[in-house]
Amino acid sequence: MNQPHPHVSTQPVSAVRPPVTSVGPIGWIKQNLFSNWFNSLLTILTLYLLWKIVPPFLRWAFVDSRWYSDGAACREADGACWSVVGRNIRFMIFGFFPHDQQWRPLLAMLILVGLLFYSRNRKHWKKSLAYAWFAGLVIMGLMMQGGIFGLTEVESTQWGGLPLTLLLAVFGLTAAHPLGVLLALGRQSRMPAIKALSIAYIELIRGVPLISLLFMSSIVFPLFLPEGVTINKIVRAQVAMILFTAAYIAEVVRGGLQGMPKGQYEAAESLGLNYIQTMRLVILPQALKIVIPPTVSILISAFKDTSLVVIIALYDLLKTTQSMLTDPQWMGFSTEAYIFIALIYLICCFFMSNYSRRLERELNVSR
Amino acid sequence: MSQDNIIEMQNVHKWYGELHVLRDINLTVKKGERIVICGPSGSGKSTMIRCINRLEEHQRGKIIVDGIELTADLKNIEKIRTEVGMVFQHFNLFPHLTILENLTLGPIWVRKTPRAEAEEIAMHYLEKVHIADQARKYPGQLSGGQQQRVAIARSLCMKPKVMLFDEPTSALDPEMVKEVLDVMINLAREGMTMIVVSHEMGFARSVAHRVLFMDYGRILESNTPNEFFENPRHERLQLFISQILH
Numbered sequence: 001m002n003q004p005h006p007h008v009s010t011q012p013v014s015a016v017r018p019p020v021t022s023v024g025p026i027g028w029i030k031q032n033l034f035s036n037w038f039n040s041l042l043t044i045l046t047l048y049l050l051w052k053i054v055p056p057f058l059r060w061a062f063v064d065s066r067w068y069s070d071g072a073a074c075r076e077a078d079g080a081c082w083s084v085v086g087r088n089i090r091f092m093i094f095g096f097f098p099h100d101q102q103w104r105p106l107l108a109m110l111i112l113v114g115l116l117f118y119s120r121n122r123k124h125w126k127k128s129l130a131y132a133w134f135a136g137l138v139i140m141g142l143m144m145q146g147g148i149f150g151l152t153e154v155e156s157t158q159w160g161g162l163p164l165t166l167l168l169a170v171f172g173l174t175a176a177h178p179l180g181v182l183l184a185l186g187r188q189s190r191m192p193a194i195k196a197l198s199i200a201y202i203e204l205i206r207g208v209p210l211i212s213l214l215f216m217s218s219i220v221f222p223l224f225l226p227e228g229v230t231i232n233k234i235v236r237a238q239v240a241m242i243l244f245t246a247a248y249i250a251e252v253v254r255g256g257l258q259g260m261p262k263g264q265y266e267a268a269e270s271l272g273l274n275y276i277q278t279m280r281l282v283i284l285p286q287a288l289k290i291v292i293p294p295t296v297s298i299l300i301s302a303f304k305d306t307s308l309v310v311i312i313a314l315y316d317l318l319k320t321t322q323s324m325l326t327d328p329q330w331m332g333f334s335t336e337a338y339i340f341i342a343l344i345y346l347i348c349c350f351f352m353s354n355y356s357r358r359l360e361r362e363l364n365v366s367r
Numbered sequence: 368m369s370q371d372n373i374i375e376m377q378n379v380h381k382w383y384g385e386l387h388v389l390r391d392i393n394l395t396v397k398k399g400e401r402i403v404i405c406g407p408s409g410s411g412k413s414t415m416i417r418c419i420n421r422l423e424e425h426q427r428g429k430i431i432v433d434g435i436e437l438t439a440d441l442k443n444i445e446k447i448r449t450e451v452g453m454v455f456q457h458f459n460l461f462p463h464l465t466i467l468e469n470l471t472l473g474p475i476w477v478r479k480t481p482r483a484e485a486e487e488i489a490m491h492y493l494e495k496v497h498i499a500d501q502a503r504k505y506p507g508q509l510s511g512g513q514q515q516r517v518a519i520a521r522s523l524c525m526k527p528k529v530m531l532f533d534e535p536t537s538a539l540d541p542e543m544v545k546e547v548l549d550v551m552i553n554l555a556r557e558g559m560t561m562i563v564v565s566h567e568m569g570f571a572r573s574v575a576h577r578v579l580f581m582d583y584g585r586i587l588e589s590n591t592p593n594e595f596f597e598n599p600r601h602e603r604l605q606l607f608i609s610q611i612l613h
Contacts, residue, residue: 195438266422267459267518271473271525272449274441280473363463 010042068151074333081333085340087326092337103150105163108143111136120355156234160315163343164234168316169348173299179242180249181288186280188252198250199290205247210305213240215290218312222245237309245302252294258288274287276303289363294358317341371397372431373560374419378607379428380586381414384594389405389425396529401561403571403592406581406599407607410562415581419562420444420451452522455535458514460506466493473525474558483603485524486530492520497595498549512543516550523554530554532563566611568596580604 033043062077074081085092094102115136118124121133144163147153159167186198205213217240218233225231260283267280288295310319321341325334375397386410396402404412417423420428421437427497428563432439432447440613451532470489474480480488485607493499494514498509506514521532532551548570555574556560565571571578571592578595580588580603588601599605 261459263455263457264461265457266453267455267461270420270422270448270451270453271521272445272471272477274445277476281476282461286461289463 045256050112060074072329080336082336084232088327088330088337089192091161091307091324092317092321092340093162095161095164096156096158097163098152098154101146104143104146104151104154105161106200108140110164111140112170115168122359136271156232159234162317163308163322164309164314165217165317166241167234167242167307169303172238172306173302175242176245176302177249177295177299180244181253181284183250184253184257187250188257194367202247202250203246206251210241210244210308211311213244214308214312216240233312234314237312237314241302241306244305245298248298249295252291253287254290254300255294257283259290260287290358292356292360292363298352299353303348304345304354317344321367371499373398373400373433374562375431377429379415379425379430379432381418381423381425381427382491384440388584389418390480392428392584392586394579394586396560397584398498398528399558399560400577401555401559401575402579403575404561404562404564404579404581405566405571405607406587410581411584412581413452413533415585416533416562416564419529419531420448421451422453431564432549445477449473450528452525452527452530452557454515454518454522454530454532455534456505457536457578458511458518458538460514460518460521464508465505466498467502469506470521470524473521478525485544488524490518492523495523495553496520497546501608510543511539512546515539515543515547519550519554529560529562532561534564534566534612536565570613572596580607582607 034040050123060079062079064077065082066074066079068083069077069081070087085200090099090102094105097105101113112182115133118132119129142148142166144159145156183198183202186194187202189195189198214237217236221236224228264286265278265283273281307316307318309316310322315323318341322338325331325337329336372395372579374394375393376392379388379389379392383540392415394415404416406412411544414423417426418437425437433450435443435447435448435500460466461472464472466600467486467489470492471482471485474485474488480483490499490502493502497511498516498520501509501513501517506517509517518536519530535551536547539547544567548567549560549569551563552574558566563570563575575592578592579586579587579593580599580601582603588595588599588604590600595604599608
């Protein structure tokens with residue numbers, strides 16, 4: 001009775017569209033904002049809070065605000081006093097750099113931003129770009145320092161504001177990354193001395209706060225120098241930041257190296273590649289790609305940590321703003337000034353994370 | 368050592384900690400000889416061939432490859448590795464490089480071949496394994512069988528004197544085993560010296576000069592394919608053959 005029937009499919013195979021459950025904005029709202037009573041409650045609560053916060057803020061920031069008045073006029077108005085930024089922008093950005101020479105750091109920053117922007121595209125990564133960077137660095141140094149070609153010399157003690165922040169950040173991050181990779185490789189080394197040194201370095205540096213490193217570089221370190229020898233304060237702070245950031249990057253890179261399958265090492269070695277070639281051509285390109293997200297987190301936090309140099313009396317962007325706010329005319333308008341500073345930091349960090357996402361996408365062709 | 372011998376293993380022992388994984392291995396491979404090694408898992412087959420290019424280190428005895436003894440000397444190890452090709456069970460292609468870049472990496476960096484010439488050699492071998500049209504793709508875009516053929520071509524680009532195969536078909540879908548075996552059979556016809564760890568009996572019968580049976584880290588039997596399969600002498604091999612043939 002119940003004999004199984006042999007079955008051979010004769011229907012042609014054709015794809016069927018998925019069922020359409022919800023379309024249009026109403027469907028979207030229903031599905032995402034009011035899918036159940038709890039979500040509906042949260043949606044209503046959120047809308048209420050937005051209604052309470054956003055309109056007053058907009059009124060404060062844009063309607064009742066003063067854009068380019070003096071301090072007294074600001075005090076009479078109810079809204080934000082953006083004049084505090086507008087009237088003091090040159091001091092906030094350039095610090096104590098001689099007033100009539102401030103086009104020089106501006107030019108240096110424009111060159112830096114231009115080079116960074118041009119370097120975004122990986123198609124531009126050629127030898128000519130390296131030359132461009134070298135030329136750019138020389139010009140930037142010339143602009144900041146001066147002393148030749150009829151430019152007045154400006155002591156580095158007078159550098160400050162945004163150029164100083166960018167200087168510390170860009171060179172700190174570009175130097176810390178390769179150093180971190182070397183430390184990670186050292187920690188994986190089969191040679192006991194190199195391994196022990198790397199571990200000791202990483203654990204020691206990670207075990208102390210950045211502030212203490214900065215203090216050491218500015219106060220303790222000069223004590224060990226022979227008499228008459230001085231090293232620029234900015235350089236010392238820069239080195240401390242590089243050493244600090246490198247230790248963190250090393251640990252992230254080590255995670256990436258440990259995530260690499262053993263077969264990749266074996267395949268590279270069985271082709272006869274030596275250690276350096278194996279690492280450079282096969283292992284690191286893959287491992288560094290895996291760790292792009294945590295690396296960028298470290299770089300972003302290192303960028304923000306440049307503001308800690310205030311404690312060794314370097315006038316970075318944050319410090320110039322603070323000093324400006326001690327002017328009696330502008331006292332009490334710190335909110336507006338700090339919002340402006342926050343925006344600058346936000347823009348820089350946004351570009352960093354944006355670039356990292358783009359890099360990840362571009363490198364992901366292989367999967 | 369005779370000029371005809373490309374590999375000589377004399378009284379080779381290896382331990383993993385306390386575990387004795389290779390016990391007194393003696394094996395001589397002549398130029399042009401093709402050897403298939405089979406045996407149960409954990410018998411030391413893979414370990415043995417991995418010792419030949421020192422992906423594993425042996426602790427006692429002597430291994431001589433192409434007239435050079437394998438010692439801790441890194442220069443010798445790198446030299447031997449350029450002469451010995453290796454194909455892995457899991458292909459181990461480099462996923463961040465295109466197929467063509469996978470093939471030219473060794474010639475360009477180890478053999479110092481100019482890029483244009485290396486690419487020409489690479490395309491030659493890709494055609495040989497019938498996959499030249501995929502040269503610009505990445506390994507992740509290829510099927511398992513195609514990847515393994517690329518891996519074979521990658522080794523061949525180094526113009527090795529010996530090819531080692533470590534279970535080259537056991538990670539493949541059944542439909543793809545044949546395309547890889549066909550490539551290996553062609554290679555055998557051209558006279559390549561091959562040592563193959565595999566349970567593909569058809570392959571062993573058609574190309575091997577000798578078939579070895581290993582268990583407990585020892586070579587228990589070594590014979591011509593016909594005698595090996597039709598007339599196994601060692602008790603353990605008789606059991607093994609009855610198991611795999613049902």
